[in-house]
Ligand code: SF4
């Protein structure tokens with residue numbers, strides 16, 4: 397049992413040593429399914445560009461712990477948050493093709 401847990405944890409991404417900035421338009425953008433997010437914030441420190449944050453309290457009413465969201469124009473599409481969410485907690489982050497993301501959410505990703 398313990399070795400199975402260790403094997404599982406080996407595939408969890410490393411925490412970033414420094415915070416970077418986006419340099420080019422990514423192929424994919426991370427999107428949090430807020431209805432599925434527990435608000436545990438486990439994914440937050442893993443993001444290499446620090447673009448995941450709790451949904452502001454004025455945009456959120458229930459449940460009492462707000463889900464997180466991604467500041468989409470800062471995301472570099474690395475998929476780390478999606479892996480962390482799946483491996484450590486839940487499965488609330490989807491990586492969406494950038495063109496599709498723009499169309500679906502009426503956003504422009506630089
Ligand atoms: S790890 Fe998953 S469930 Fe936890 S805050 Fe991040 S997206 Fe939500």
Ligand code: SF4
Nearest residue numbers: 443471472474475477
């Ligand atoms: S895909 Fe990478 S850059 Fe985008 S929110 Fe997730 S961890 Fe951050």
